[in-house]
Every structure is written in structure tokens, then in C-alpha cells.
Amino acid sequence: xxxxxxxxxxxxxxxxxxxxxxxxxxxxxxxxxxxxxxxxxxxxxxxxxxxxxxxxxxxxxxxxxxxxxxxxxxxxxxxxxxxxxxxxxxxxxxxxxxxxxxxxxxxxxxxxxxxxxxxxxxxxxxxxxxxxxxxxxxxxxxxxxxxxxxxxxxxxxxxxxxxxxxxxxxxxxxxxxxxxxxxxxxxxxxxxxxxxxxxxxxxxxxxxxxxxxxxxxxxxxxxxxxxxxxxxxxxxxxxxxxxxxxxxxxxxxxxxxxxxxxxxxxxxxxxxxxxxxxxxxxxxxxxxxxxxxxxxxxxxxxxxxxxxxxxxxxxxxxxxxxxxxxxxxxxxxxxxxxxxxxxxxxxxxxxxxxxxxxxxxxxxxxxxxx
Ligand SMILES: Nc1ncnc2c1ncn2[C@@H]1O[C@H](COP(=O)(O)OP(=O)(O)OP(=O)(O)O)[C@@H](O)[C@H]1O
Ligand SMILES: [Mg+2]
Numbered sequence: 001x002x003x004x005x006x007x008x009x010x011x012x013x014x015x016x017x018x019x020x021x022x023x024x025x026x027x028x029x030x031x032x033x034x035x036x037x038x039x040x041x042x043x044x045x046x047x048x049x050x051x052x053x054x055x056x057x058x059x060x061x062x063x064x065x066x067x068x069x070x071x072x073x074x075x076x077x078x079x080x081x082x083x084x085x086x087x088x089x090x091x092x093x094x095x096x097x098x099x100x101x102x103x104x105x106x107x108x109x110x111x112x113x114x115x116x117x118x119x120x121x122x123x124x125x126x127x128x129x130x131x132x133x134x135x136x137x138x139x140x141x142x143x144x145x146x147x148x149x150x151x152x153x154x155x156x157x158x159x160x161x162x163x164x165x166x167x168x169x170x171x172x173x174x175x176x177x178x179x180x181x182x183x184x185x186x187x188x189x190x191x192x193x194x195x196x197x198x199x200x201x202x203x204x205x206x207x208x209x210x211x212x213x214x215x216x217x218x219x220x221x222x223x224x225x226x227x228x229x230x231x232x233x234x235x236x237x238x239x240x241x242x243x244x245x246x247x248x249x250x251x252x253x254x255x256x257x258x259x260x261x262x263x264x265x266x267x268x269x270x271x272x273x274x275x276x277x278x279x280x281x282x283x284x285x286x287x288x289x290x291x292x293x294x295x296x297x298x299x300x301x302x303x304x305x306x307x308x309x310x311x312x313x314x315x316x317x318x319x320x321x322x323x324x325x326x327x328x329x330x331x332x333x334x335x336x337x338x339x340x341x342x343x344x345x346x347x348x349x350x351x352x353x354x355x356x357x358x359x360x361x362x363x364x365x366x367x368x369x370x
Contacts, residue, residue, distance in 0.1 A: 001060060001061065003027060003061050003063060003065075004027070005025045005026075005027060007060075008025055008027075008032070008057065009022060009025065011056060011057070011060050012053065012056070015052075015056055017049075017052060019038060019039075019040060019045065019048070019049055019052075020036045020037065020038045020049050020071075021036065021037045021038075022034070022035070022036060023035040023036060023037055023072065030063060030064060030065050030066055031065070031066045031067075031068065032057065032065060032066070032067050032068070033068045033069075033070070034053060034067065034068070034069045034070065035070045035072075036049065036069060036070070036071050036072070037071070037072040038071055038072075039337060039341075040333070040337060042119055042120065042333055044324070044325045044330075046069070046071055049069070049071075050067070050069050053067065053069075054067050088196065088197070088201070088207075088226070088227075090201060090202055090203045090204060091125075091201060091204045091207050092204065092205050092206070093205065093206050093207070093229040093230075093343060093347075094206075094207045094209060094226050094227060094228050094229050095206055095207070095208050095209065095228070095229060095230055095231065095232060095262070095339075095343075096209045096211055096219075096223075096228045096230075096231040096232070096252075096259065097109060097110045097113075097208060097209065097210055097211060097231070097232045097234065098211045098215075098219065098231055098232070098233055098234070098248045098251075098252075099211075099213055099233060099234045099235060099241075099244065099245060099248060100213065100214065100215065100233070100235070100241070100243075100244025100245045100246070100247050100248035101213060101235070101236075101240065101241040101244035101245070102133075102212075102213030102214075103213070104213075104234050104235055104236045104241050104267055104268070105234055105236070105267035105268065105304070106130075106210055106211065106213070106234045107128075107130070107135045107136055107139060107210050107314075108139070108267070108310060108314055108319075109232070109234050109265055109267060109304070110126060110136070110208050110210040111126070111136065111139045111140065111166075111314070111319040111321075112310075112319050112320060112321040112329075112332040113208065113232075113332060113335065113336050113339065114126055114166045114206075114208055114319075115164060115166070115319045115321035115322055115329075115332070116321050116329070116332045116333045116335075116336035117205070117206055117336060118164065118165040118166060119321070119333070120333075120336070122205040122206060123202075123203055123204050123205045123206075124165070124166050124167070124204065124205065124206045124207075124208065125160060125166065125167040125168070125169075125201050125204045125206070125207045125208070126140075126166055126167070126168050126169075126170075126207075126208045126209075126210060127169055127170075127192075127195055127196065127207060127208070127209045127210070128168065128169065128170030128171060128172060128210045129171070129192055129209050129210060129211050129212065130171070130210055130211065130212040131171045131191070131192075131212060132212050133212070134170045134171045134172030134175075135172075135314075136168055136170050136172065136210055137161075137168070137170050137172040137173065138172075138314070138315070138317060139314045139317060139319060140163035140164065140166065140168055140317055140319070141163060141316070141317025141318060142161050142163045142168065142317070143172070143317070145161040145163075145173065146161075146173055147159055147160060147161055147169060147173055147199075150200050152200050155198075156198075157198055157199055157200040158194070158195065158198055158199045158200065159199075159200050160199060160200070160201060161173065163317075164319070164322060167201060167202070167204070169195040169199055171191055171192075171195075174191065196226060209226070209228070213244075214244075215247050215248055215251040219251065223257055223259065228259045229260075229343070229346070229347070230259065230260045230261070230262040230342070230343060230346050231252045231259050231260070231261050231262065232261075232262055232263055232264075232265060232301070232339060233245050233248050233249055233252075233261060233263075233264045233265070233298070234264075234265050234267055235264065235265075235266060235267070235288070235289045235292065236266070236267055236268045236269075236284045236288070236289070237266055237268070237269060237282070237284045237285040237286060237287060237288030237289055237290075238284040238285055238288060239285065239288065241284070241288075242288050242289065242292050245264065245289065245292060246292065246296065249261050249264075249296050249298055260346050260350060261298050262299065262301075262339060262342040262343055262346060263293070263298060263299035263300065263301035263338065263339060263342050264289050264292065264293040264298050264299070264300055264301060265289070265301045265302060265303070265304065265335060266287075266288070266289030266290060266300070266302070266303040266304070267303075267304045268283070268284055268304070268305070268306045269282075269284075269289075269303035269304060269305055269306075270282050270283070270286075270303075270305050270306065271283050271305060271306040272305065283306065289303070290303070299338070299342050301335050301338045301339050301342070302331065302334055302335035302338055303331075304328075304331055304332070304335070305331075307320070307328055309323075309326075309328065310328060320332070321333070
């Protein structure tokens with residue numbers, strides 16, 4: 001077969017590898033330059049694509065060939081003009097991570113998605129809004145850090161603490177580790193407002209907001225303060241967790257709140273013991289969150305198994321996704337890609353998010369769009 005652009009394209013098309021698209025191919029003597037686009041910009045995936053193409057081309061052409069690859073990654077797809085409703089200058093997407101039930105893994109999922117996004121080249125911040133049990137500082141090994149004050153346009157601003165490239169602000173930075181956090185409504189809202197608007201976040205592609213469990217005041221405060229682009233719900237497959245996740249989805253879907261739920265993540269889906277890798281135990285039940293997502297017409301972003309190293313790495317302040325090419329980091333990368341796909345759809349199809357205005361009437365909260 002002739003070494004021609006047409007033949008190479010045909011061979012690659014036949015291979016049906018969906019991990020890349022060919023933008024262009026140039027042949028200079030024995031050297032072939034591939035211009036490719038891929039939805040998975042991680043180093044490992046690019047290497048896999050390079051190996052795949054080199055092998056298949058070598059098999060088909062007898063010549064001694066050299067290859068060069070250029071990748072275009074989806075970052076370009078998230079261009080500022082697709083992102084609407086962003087009154088906080090510099091922040092393109094605010095993503096709320098919620099659950100309903102406590103302890104299902106919101107903070108774990110938040111920190112691992114943050115690391116996956118960083119690995120993909122995005123600028124990421126986390127706002128730990130869990131005033132009752134802020135855990136992000138521990139998960140990022142910055143428990144004893146305190147945000148510095150910086151001058152920005154003659155105003156004093158809080159500089160987020162940075163760890164593994166992620167900018168972090170947490171109520172935990174303003175309380176002593178052993179102090180019970182008994183912030184209530186107005187105090188909590190004020191602190192959150194400061195962390196949002198009196199902070200020097202700089203340019204961010206994503207601000208992930210790790211919410212406390214439940215569907216209460218703090219959630220309303222956040223929705224009041226921030227134009228939330230979309231939310232992610234985390235649940236275990238267990239019935240009581242699912243019941244609360246359902247409430248969480250319903251809260252975001254309320255007409256007066258109307259924050260798109262970008263998807264549901266099932267955490268602690270199953271357990272596979274190292275010594276019995278063929279055994280899979282569904283400790284909290286099977287497919288519960290997957291079924292719920294069907295039921296409520298919410299995208300299913302993926303499942304995360306119970307893995308000892310996820311727990312350990314959280315406790316040691318080194319999120320599991322920092323491990324290169326481990327099963328668990330690949331799992332979180334896949335979930336993150338699914339989430340980005342949904343976000344891009346959302347930004348294309350829906351109008352900008354609006355900040356909510358909450359007026360208290362006769363002791364009950366009524367929510368209105370501004
Ligand atoms: N997939 C997993 N495998 C093993 N351990 C996990 C997994 N997900 C979370 N954990 C562990 O479970 C505990 C609870 O997780 P996490 O703190 O992320 O939950 P949360 O929903 O943020 O809790 P809270 O409601 O208190 O904020 C942590 O000790 C965490 O390390
Ligand atoms: Mg948490």
C-alpha cells in the first residue's frame with residue numbers, strides 16, 4: 001500500500017478508535033505529522049493514542065517511519081463566550097457539589113475532581129462551604145495554613161491557600177481544628193460571602209463549592225451569593241442516601257432555584273478485595289444511584305468503588321487522583337470528562353444562572369429570582 005494521507009486516514013478510520021479525531025496529516029519523507037484532537041488530554045491517554053497509531057501504521061507500511069503528534073485538547077471548547085452569567089470577574093464556572101445525606105463522599109469527590117481538572121490543564125478553586133465540618137484543608141494537607149491578605153485595587157483581599165495547584169478557601173482556615181463550629185445562619189452567610197467576594201481568586205475555569213450535607217440555609221446562602229452554573233449530586237447506592245439525594249436534586253430543580261443538575265455520581269458503589277480480585281461486593285446495594293438518575297432524568301456521571309487508598313490519601317492530605325495512571329485516578333478522570341461534557345451542553349443550551357434573592361416572610365424563606 002502507498003504511504004499516502006488518504007490510505008493512513010482509511011486505516012485509522014477502520015480501526016474505530018474513538019479516542020481521537022484526525023484534524024490533519026502531513027507526510028515528509030519518512031516522517032508523518034499527525035494533528036489530532038482528543039477529549040482526553042491526560043498524558044497517559046495521549047501516549048496510548050500515539051502508541052496505537054504508531055503500531056497500526058507500522059503494521060500497514062513496511063517503511064521505517066517516524067511519527068510526530070500534535071494534540072488539540074477540549075480546553076478550547078470551554079471558551080469564555082460559551083460561559084454565561086458570571087458576575088464574579090475571572091470565574092467561568094461555579095459548580096456546587098451536594099448530596100443530601102452526610103458522609104457519602106462529597107468532599108472526597110470534590111477534591112479528586114479538582115485534581116483531575118488540574119491535570120487536564122484547567123485553573124481550579126475549591127470553596128469549602130461546609131461550615132459544620134470543613135474537611136478540604138485536611139484533604140489537601142493545608143490544615144494549618146492561613147490565607148494571606150493581599151491588596152487588589154486598593155482593597156484588602158484574602159488570598160486563597162494553594163495546594164497541588166488548587167486554590168482553596170475554607171471556613172476551616174478561620175477556626176481552630178478542635179473548635180466546634182457553631183456558626184449559624186447570618187454569621188455563616190457573612191463568612192461565605194467574604195470568601196467569595198473578598199477573595200483574590202484570580203482567573204478560574206472552575207470554582208467547585210463543597211456544600212455541607214442537607215438542603216438547608218447554607219445552600220440557600222450559596223445560591224443567594226453565587227451564580228451557580230450547575231450542580232453535581234453525590235450519593236451512595238444505599239436507600240437512605242438515595243432518598244436524600246432525591247431531595248437534593250429536587251432542591252436544585254425547584255422552579256425558583258433552577259440550577260441545572262449536571263449529573264449524579266455514585267460513590268462507594270462496590271468493593272473488590274485485593275486478595276480476591278474476582279469478587280465484587282455491593283456493600284451499600286447495587287446500582288441504586290444509577291437507577292435514581294434514570295428515575296429523575298439526571299445524567300449518570302460514573303461510579304467510584306470503595307478503595308482503602310481513597311480513604312487513606314484523603315486522611316494524608318494527598319488526594320488519590322494525584323497517583324499517576326492508577327485505576328482510581330483514571331476513574332475520577334473519566335467522571336470529570338463526563339461532567340465537562342454535560343457542562344458544555346448546559347452552557348450551550350441554557351441561559352445564564354441568576355443569583356437568587358431570598359426574602360424572609362413570616363418566618364419562612366421564600367426564594368425569588370432577582
Ligand atoms: N470511595 C471511597 N472509598 C473509601 N473511602 C471513601 C470513599 N469515599 C469517601 N471515603 C471516605 O469516607 C469518609 C466520608 O467522605 P467525605 O468526607 O468525602 O464525605 P462528605 O459527604 O463530604 O461528608 P460530610 O457530609 O461530613 O461533609 C471519609 O473518611 C473518606 O475518606
Ligand atoms: Mg464534606
